[in-house]
Each structure stands twice: as C-alpha cells, then as structure tokens.
Amino acid sequence: MSVSVRIPTILRTYTDGAAEVTGEGATLRDVLQKLDADYPGIGARILDETGSIRRFVNVYVGEEDVRFVDGLDTPTPDGAQVSVIPAVAGG
Amino acid sequence: MALATAEITTSNDFGPAVGLSCRECGTRYPLGPSFACIECFGPLEVAYTWSGPDFDGAAPVTREQIAAGPANIWRYRALLPVPADVAAKPNLAPGWTKLVKADNLARELGLRSLHVKDDSGNPTHSFKDRVVAIALEAARTFGFHTLSCSSTGNLAGAVTAAAARAGLDACVFIPADLEEPKIVMASVYGGRLVGIEGTYDEVNRFCSELIGDPLGDRWGFVNVNLRPYYAEGSKTLAYEIAEQLGWRIPDQIVIPVASGSQLTKIDKGFKELIKLGLVEDKPYKIFAAQAEGCSPVSAAFKAGREVVQPVKPRTIAKSLAIGNPADGPYVLDIARRTAGAVEDVTDAEIVDAVRLLARTEGIFAETAGGVTVGVLKKLTEKGLLDPEAETVVLNTGDGLKTLDAVASGARPTAVIRPSLDAFRTAVVENS
Numbered sequence: 001m002s003v004s005v006r007i008p009t010i011l012r013t014y015t016d017g018a019a020e021v022t023g024e025g026a027t028l029r030d031v032l033q034k035l036d037a038d039y040p041g042i043g044a045r046i047l048d049e050t051g052s053i054r055r056f057v058n059v060y061v062g063e064e065d066v067r068f069v070d071g072l073d074t075p076t077p078d079g080a081q082v083s084v085i086p087a088v089a090g091g
Numbered sequence: 092m093a094l095a096t097a098e099i100t101t102s103n104d105f106g107p108a109v110g111l112s113c114r115e116c117g118t119r120y121p122l123g124p125s126f127a128c129i130e131c132f133g134p135l136e137v138a139y140t141w142s143g144p145d146f147d148g149a150a151p152v153t154r155e156q157i158a159a160g161p162a163n164i165w166r167y168r169a170l171l172p173v174p175a176d177v178a179a180k181p182n183l184a185p186g187w188t189k190l191v192k193a194d195n196l197a198r199e200l201g202l203r204s205l206h207v208k209d210d211s212g213n214p215t216h217s218f219k220d221r222v223v224a225i226a227l228e229a230a231r232t233f234g235f236h237t238l239s240c241s242s243t244g245n246l247a248g249a250v251t252a253a254a255a256r257a258g259l260d261a262c263v264f265i266p267a268d269l270e271e272p273k274i275v276m277a278s279v280y281g282g283r284l285v286g287i288e289g290t291y292d293e294v295n296r297f298c299s300e301l302i303g304d305p306l307g308d309r310w311g312f313v314n315v316n317l318r319p320y321y322a323e324g325s326k327t328l329a330y331e332i333a334e335q336l337g338w339r340i341p342d343q344i345v346i347p348v349a350s351g352s353q354l355t356k357i358d359k360g361f362k363e364l365i366k367l368g369l370v371e372d373k374p375y376k377i378f379a380a381q382a383e384g385c386s387p388v389s390a391a392f393k394a395g396r397e398v399v400q401p402v403k404p405r406t407i408a409k410s411l412a413i414g415n416p417a418d419g420p421y422v423l424d425i426a427r428r429t430a431g432a433v434e435d436v437t438d439a440e441i442v443d444a445v446r447l448l449a450r451t452e453g454i455f456a457e458t459a460g461g462v463t464v465g466v467l468k469k470l471t472e473k474g475l476l477d478p479e480a481e482t483v484v485l486n487t488g489d490g491l492k493t494l495d496a497v498a499s500g501a502r503p504t505a506v507i508r509p510s511l512d513a514f515r516t517a518v519v520e521n522s
Contacts, residue, residue: 006300006303007303008127008299008303009302009303010125010127010128010129010132012303013129019303019304045129045130045131045132048131054131054132055115055132055133055398055420056115056127056128056131056132056133056134056417057132058296058415060296063293065292065401065415067400067401068401068403083296083300085296085299085300086126086127086132086299087132087415087417088126088127088134088295088299088314088315088318088417
C-alpha cells in the first residue's frame with residue numbers, strides 16, 4: 001500500500017528537508033519500518049526503546065489518532081495520509 | 092535546532108532565561124521558536140540562571156523590589172523570560188488579580204480558610220492574558236508578524252486583543268461549535284477568526300501542521316512554537332497567590348486541568364519561590380480538577396496509571412475540553428508527588444458550583460471555575476482535602492463567557508405591575 005507521510009519540522013533533517021514523503025505498508029508499523037529503512041534513524045525518533053510510539057508524539061492515519069484505532073496495527077490503505085505530529089499543550 | 096538569522100537573540104531579550112531544556116531528557120537548546128525536543132519529542136521549557144544545580148542561591152530580585160513594581164505581571168519580570176523594559180512596550184499588562192477571602196463559601200463547605208484567586212479580572216476576562224503577554228514579547232523578539240493560536244475560546248480572545256494592542260496581525264483557530272460569547276469576544280478585536288469543523292484536539296493538530304508549512308511562515312503560535320515562553324506566564328499565578336498571602340505558599344490549591352500546562356507551571360512557580368528564598372520551604376498539595384466529560388487525567392490518576400489515555404470530550408466546560416492533554420503525565424506526577432489528587436465533576440455539578448460561588452461570594456465564574464469549585468466541594472466531602480488547612484481555589488474565567496451553562500432557570504423572581512400591592516402579593520408573601 002502506497003501512502004504519504006507528513007514529516008514534522010524537527011524530523012526533516014532525516015528527509016533532506018522534505019515535509020512529505022512516500023511510504024509503504026499495510027499497517028502503520030510496516031510504514032514506519034519502511035520509513036526507517038529509507039531514512040535511517042527516523043524510526044528511533046518516533047518510537048521508543050520498547051517499540052511503542054513515544055509519549056509526546058501523535059500519529060494520525062487520515063483524520064484518526066491511531067490511539068483511538070489500533071495503534072501501530074492501524075491499517076494504512078492505499079493513498080492514506082500518515083501524519084507525525086509533536087504533542088503540544090495549550091488551550 | 093538551527094535558528095534563522097532573524098531569530099538569533101541576545102540574552103538580554105529574555106532577561107534571566109539562558110536557554111531551553113527538554114523536560115523529558117534534559118537536552119539543551121538555544122533560545123528560539125522551538126517547542127519539541129529533537130531527541131525525544133519532549134516539551135521544551137525555559138531554563139534560567141537559577142535552573143541548574145550550580146545555582147549560588149542569590150535571588151535575582153527581592154520581595155521589596157517586586158512589591159515596588161507595577162500592579163500587573165511585570166512586577167515579576169526578573170523571574171520571567173522577558174527583557175527588563177517589557178512593561179514599556181504596548182501590551183495588556185494583565186495580572187495582579189484579586190485573591191478573594193471566601194469566608195461564606197468556606198463556611199458552606201466546612202473549611203477554615205479559603206481564598207478564590209479570581210482571574211476573571213484580567214483584560215479579556217481569563218487567565219490566558221498572562222500567558223499571551225509572555226508569548227507576545229517572544230513573538231516580537233523573534234520578528235513574527237502574525238500572532239496565532241489553537242484555542243478552546245479564551246485564548247483566542249486573549250491573542251486577538253494582545254495583537255491589536257501590539258500592532259501585530261492575528262489569525263486564531265477555534266472549534267466551530269464554541270460558545271457564542273467567546274466567538275464574539277475573539278472577533279471583536281479584529282484579526283481573523285477561523286472555525287475548524289472538529290474538536291480542540293483537531294484544531295491543535297491543524298495548527299501543528301500549519302507551522303511546518305510555508306503558509307505559517309513567520310507566524311507565532313503562542314501555544315505551539317512559542318509554548319515554552321507562553322507557558323511561563325502561568326507561573327505568575329503562583330507568585331501572586333504567594334505574595335497576596337503575605338509571601339506564603341498555601342497548604343493546598345485546586346487548579347483546573349485542560350492541557351495541564353497551567354498546573355505544571357503553578358507548581359514550577361512555587362518551587363522557584365522556595366529555591367530563590369522568597370518564601371519559606373514548606374509542603375503543599377496540588378489538586379487537579381477536570382470535567383467528567385473530559386477527564387483523561389482523572390481516570391489515569393484513579394486507576395493508578397502513568398499513561399493518560401486520550402478521550403473524545405463531551406462537557407459544557409469547553410475551555411477544559413482537551414481530550415489529549417500533552418502535560419497530563421506531569422499533572423499525574425505533581426498530584427502524586429505533593430500528596431494531592433485528581434478529581435472530576437459532572438456537568439450538573441459544574442452548574443451547581445457556578446451558582447454556589449456566585450451565591451456565596453459574588454463571583455460569577457465560567458464553567459471551568461465551576462469545575463474547580465465543584466471539585467473543591469467533592470474533595471472536601473470525600474475527606475481528601477484538609478478542612479483546617481489554608482486552601483486556594485482558582486477561577487480562571489468570567490461567567491459571561493459561558494452564559495448558556497446557567498441560563499436555564501435564570502428568570503426574574505416575578506414580573507409585576509409597578510404597585511406595592513402587586514409586590515406584596517407576588518414577592519413578599521411568596522418568599
């Protein structure tokens with residue numbers, strides 16, 4: 001499944017400044033693994049030592065926060081938009 | 092994070108601030124419009140000359156110097172990331188709001204000593220004026236031309252008002268279904284007000300994406316890329332409460348929780364006052380208050396969890412309706428560290444508490460104030476709050492912003508002809 005992945009400003013050093021890159025995979029886990037293969041080191045910025053999404057990272061597939069879906073097992077259908085966003089406070 | 096040429100600052104621009112530091116992993120960064128750690132995505136905080144272990148104990152300011160300052164937050168400028176001449180620049184000069192001795196409410200609840208810190212007295216009638224004032228100064232320093240935010244309502248008005256005063260453009264983003272008074276208030280100051288079809292969390296996500304896009308270039312989002320500076324504004328609540336109590340930290344305090352930022356900074360403010368020798372070192376308890384319809388932090392606290400599971404908000408307390416609170420884990424840490432608690436109240440309890448505070452103390456709070464007073468009542472009934480201890484409860488905004496919450500049942504006692512007989516019959520004999 002080909003998806004597009006939105007990269008936050010602080011991770012664009014890994015993608016040569018690209019704000020959006022093409023990803024591949026049937027689930028978010030697959031997409032992040034492929035992303036790390038294409039841009040070595042970026043995976044460890046999004047996932048912690050246990051392989052979980054970091055506490056201060058929000059990941060969306062389409063409009064859905066993956067924590068409301070299936071986490072890393074969230075399906076990523078063809079053409080889906082994956083967004084990686086720093087969690088911010090404020091109101 | 093590399094800073095663009097226009098963003099490089101001198102230390103004087105930020106007073107006693109010396110850099111930014113990741114709250115999670117401690118990685119240090121120069122002062123700039125950055126908010127998340129490159130290493131771990133943790134939130135960046137302002138670090139000061141007194142932040143590190145090498146601090147020599149010499150406070151940058153005395154109680155007397157503070158007391159001689161203006162009757163607004165700039166009396167604490169030596170403890171904030173702002174230049175010494177900040178008060179001379181166009182701003183709303185918020186703060187130094189009333190600390191109301193609430194004897195009637197205390198009697199009703201069975202408490203010995205209770206004060207209400209009433210932040211409805213700020214220029215746009217909520218505590219948000221404090222945080223925006225600091226963010227505005229940072230925006231000016233970084234050369235931003237547009238002041239922006241994602242907002243549950245109060246912040247939008249605080250930003251558009253501050254931008255109007257400072258002569259900056261404003262473009263603020265809110266959930267489209269906000270209370271009408273907050274929409275009116277945010278738009279009356281000019282600037283652009285954009286309603287997003289979705290929850291606050293979706294608005295926040297949109298703004299985070301906008302920052303990384305050329306569309307948002309040179310924009311200062313007060314609670315995103317200016318968040319480290321913005322958040323420091325909430326420390327002034329701690330400073331004021333302590334100063335107004337006679338340079339004493341209260342034994343216990345009840346604080347509302349939306350993102351959790353305010354609570355963490357009030358705790359930071361108390362700790363700084365102790366570290367700088369401006370108040371006596373003593374234990375204090377921090378209690379966090381949420382609405383039941385958006386209580387992810389309360390749920391985590393009660394379940395003994397470290398992780399805050401996001402929720403979809405459903406509450407009349409819209410200013411607290413943040414289902415994915417970024418500072419939630421820190422609220423848990425602070426409540427546990429200080430032997431406090433996190434509690435929540437239903438919408439009906441919120442409305443009752445708004446009326447209770449108004450009826451006993453003449454303070455008309457917005458729904459967030461109903462949450463704190465409702466939680467104060469609930470904690471007292473549960474025996475979690477010491478009725479003999481000196482207690483402070485926060486009211487963060489004005490009831491005129493959330494009129495709908497208490498509008499039902501708000502009717503004249505009677506409608507009569509202008510005659511004494513009619514008055515006697517309809518009012519006196521029916522009392």
